[in-house]
Amino acid sequence: MSEREATLIPGDGIGPEITQATLSALAALGMTFDWDEQFGGMAAVENAGTPLPNATLDSIRRTRLCLKGPLTTPVGGGYRSVNVALRQEFDLYANVRPTKTIVPGGRYEHVDLVIIRENTEGLYVGLDHTFKIGADRRAMAQAMSIVTREGSERIAQYAFEYAKLHGRKKVTIVHKANILKATSGLFLEVARRVAEQYAGVIASDDKIVDNTAMQLVIRPEQFDVIVTTNLFGDILSDEAAGLIGGLGLAPGANIGTHAAIFEPVHGSAPDIAGKGIANPSAQMLAAAMMLDHVGELAAARRLRCAIEAAIVQDKVRTPDLGGRATTADFAHAVVQRIRA
Numbered sequence: 001m002s003e004r005e006a007t008l009i010p011g012d013g014i015g016p017e018i019t020q021a022t023l024s025a026l027a028a029l030g031m032t033f034d035w036d037e038q039f040g041g042m043a044a045v046e047n048a049g050t051p052l053p054n055a056t057l058d059s060i061r062r063t064r065l066c067l068k069g070p071l072t073t074p075v076g077g078g079y080r081s082v083n084v085a086l087r088q089e090f091d092l093y094a095n096v097r098p099t100k101t102i103v104p105g106g107r108y109e110h111v112d113l114v115i116i117r118e119n120t121e122g123l124y125v126g127l128d129h130t131f132k133i134g135a136d137r138r139a140m141a142q143a144m145s146i147v148t149r150e151g152s153e154r155i156a157q158y159a160f161e162y163a164k165l166h167g168r169k170k171v172t173i174v175h176k177a178n179i180l181k182a183t184s185g186l187f188l189e190v191a192r193r194v195a196e197q198y199a200g201v202i203a204s205d206d207k208i209v210d211n212t213a214m215q216l217v218i219r220p221e222q223f224d225v226i227v228t229t230n231l232f233g234d235i236l237s238d239e240a241a242g243l244i245g246g247l248g249l250a251p252g253a254n255i256g257t258h259a260a261i262f263e264p265v266h267g268s269a270p271d272i273a274g275k276g277i278a279n280p281s282a283q284m285l286a287a288a289m290m291l292d293h294v295g296e297l298a299a300a301r302r303l304r305c306a307i308e309a310a311i312v313q314d315k316v317r318t319p320d321l322g323g324r325a326t327t328a329d330f331a332h333a334v335v336q337r338i339r340a
């Protein structure tokens, strides 16, 4: 596979530093993609006058594969989120966020779950309005949630296929069908039907979302793969990341039929940018997900093992994990582990 073409967007703030570290780990694995480097976010505004240049879109359209660093989005005004624009442009319908305990001695020791969130429907379709009554221009507000059979089917199918491919045992369908009988009810009905196709291969159960939120805090080890609609997935995946502590450890993938974009969950961290102390683990773990996606499962496993060994056994830890290592120190430790 060693020369598969892929788009690389190093990103803003700490993006270039953690991307550099990630490329050195990939090189040690012998996984050298043929990178087409493109701009996005603030770097693109400075270089091309727009946060999402056509050249970047064209590149992803061609390669269908992208490793992306964090992109700065101005708060209150300015251009809209490039991340949201990319998700819409390429119909990246599955948001995949694995959460796994790495650093021992935290709040939970055995978390190892993956949340698969429907990324295009539900309450995020943008049908959110206010209404005027009498003199009050914003007397009432209404949001519309769109759930389709097709959209539910493809995300459920994705979740069960993901479970099969990654040796997972169980998929939990998370919903609120007791109250939202139409929307959440349709999602549950469709997902259960998909689950039947995997009977005897992947176990399945379903849980109401509020109970799921509580169970995640009480006994997160009981979860394996969770599949759910957009809003529930947004909230639960942040909750899950909080269980293991440390933004520097959380990767994510946005997967569509025609393209896939891999990224760290965290932002551009302007407070530490340029200091060489950012934790590159999330970006490296995003690269591991990218390797999984192209079928390089063994290389992905080697990369994850090397990251864990550097943190846990070698105790090479950046300041966010309580250590004093630099980004380069950590990258070096991971490369050593890969070569060992």
Ligand code: NAI
Pocket (backbone or CB within 6 Å): 014, 018, 069, 070, 071, 072, 073, 074, 083, 247, 248, 263, 264, 265, 266, 267, 268, 269, 270, 271, 272, 277, 278, 279, 280, 281, 282, 320
């Ligand atoms: P942030 O995630 O950039 O930073 C939050 C805190 O976590 C900061 O103290 C930062 O130093 C720390 N942190 C984050 N990643 C770290 C790492 N790898 N190693 C060590 N420490 C790390 O969130 P913030 O400050 O709210 O956002 C900054 C910018 O990033 C904004 O413009 C925001 O819009 C953008 N952003 C972009 C995302 C993306 O491109 N997917 C996601 C989230 C935010």
Ligand code: MG
Pocket (backbone or CB within 6 Å): 234, 235, 238
């Ligand atoms: Mg969110």
